[in-house]
Amino acid sequence: MIKADAADDALPCARILERLRQRIRAKGYSQRTEAQYVHWARRFMLFDPVRHPGETTAREVEAFLTHLAVEGRVAAATQKQALSALLFLHREVLGRELPQFDEVVRASPPPRLPVVLSRREAQRVLDRLHGVYGLLARLMYGTGMRLTEALRLRVKDLDFERAEIVIRDGKGALQRATILPEALVFDLGEHLLRRRQLFDDDLELGRGGVELPDAVERKTPGARTAWEWQYVFVAGTHSLDPRSGELRRHHLDGKLLQRAMKKAVAAAGVDRPATPHTLRDSFAIHLLESGHDLRTIQQLLGHAHASRTMVYLQAIKRRA
Structure with missing residues (x-):
């Protein structure tokens, strides 16, 4: 302090x-x-x-x-x-500690069960998402990642040999591993080939730098232009970094997937307010329905407390 x-x-x-x-x-x-x-x-x-x-x-x-x-x-x-x-x-x-707040009127969290798609509905929605949005949505549905976690993935986080994805920038700054679905290996590989060409073009323009965690920036100055530290899903244009003032390519804006998802849900005839986060919730529900244990799902989703994962059991009972 x-x-x-x-x-x-x-x-x-x-x-x-x-x-x-x-x-x-x-x-x-x-x-x-x-x-x-x-x-x-x-x-x-x-x-x-x-x-x-x-x-x-x-x-x-x-x-x-x-x-x-x-x-x-x-x-x-x-x-x-x-x-x-x-x-x-x-x-x-301001250099002062505030005491405990005993008289604050607390906002009450409304009881919420997740919106979940059936397997058939999920497939209909995914079939209507194309290009990078389709790949990103299928990755979320196949891994249970949050949208921000998927957007912040870096090349080094994808381990094709171990069929694993390392999530280093998860909620609460926690790190975990999740599965890399076999069905996505080819498409991810093809995406990375195109992504590498884009990166090489950016390097020639002097715009190949990427935002790094502070510790990496200090210890490994060359990492900012290293391929393995580049974002997997990036914006279509360069933008000015508000901190460094450097012109470079940021990761993809999550609002773009949200808009594409909304259109896909309507086109698929799904009458519920499904969002990209619904893909994560559906991933968890479908694993439970397939007989996977709650502890494994908690670890894959990165829930700090099992009580958060228990919500999916309530959602299954509601659907029964």
């Missing part, structure tokens, strides 16, 4: 947000986390614009979190994310 002095309390809000970005990057957090934490810090400052952030107390934080739950009607996960951002802001930037 950084200790704040009196001068810190007088910093303008823009400077506080800039310090917040610096601390997030120093900690090695992702760009997505940076955007979320800065968003919630800004929302908190606008909630009480008269009081300077350096002067706020736990009571103001409690009032903001309660406002999100009552007036904002946010989901429990959203309120929890806002709390994490504010705890980080106060601890790492």
Whole structure:
């Protein structure tokens, strides 16, 4: 924790947000986390614009979190994310620890059972997804990966000899392994051949660099232009990295698959709100229905607690 002095309390809000970005990057957090934490810090400052952030107390934080739950009607996960951002802001930037919050009105997570496709429905949807979107969707359905995990896959994470995929950037910064379906080996291999040609073209343009975890960036400077560290699924154009200012190719935008999935679901005649995450849920349900044990499925999905995996048993009972 950084200790704040009196001068810190007088910093303008823009400077506080800039310090917040610096601390997030120093900690090695992702760009997505940076955007979320800065968003919630800004929302908190606008909630009480008269009081300077350096002067706020736990009571103001409690009032903001309660406002999100009552007036904002946010989901429990959203309120929890806002709390994490504010705890980080106060601890790492403003130099103070906040106490436990006992009087916050908690957002109640609604009871939710996953939307699940039958095997036949899943096949109908997948048949209507083509190109990179089709490959990405089949990979999610065949491995149980989250969308962000699939998008952040790097070439080195695919082990064709062991028929295994290593997920290094999973939820909660956890690492795990999942299966590489035999049915996808050929298509993935063909995709990597095209991806390698694109990478070679980028290198010639001086745009072959890739975002790396901070530890790798420091220890292996040459890794940023190494083939094995490249994203498997990448954007069609180059973009300016907001941190380094470098023009390079980022991984594919998940919204593109979400839109393609929505069209495929409608074309397949499925009358439920299936999304890319539905492919992950369907993977788990179909494994359970095939007789696989709950512990194995928990490990493949990367659930920290078995209670999260137990939801699939409830979904099976509902479908019975």
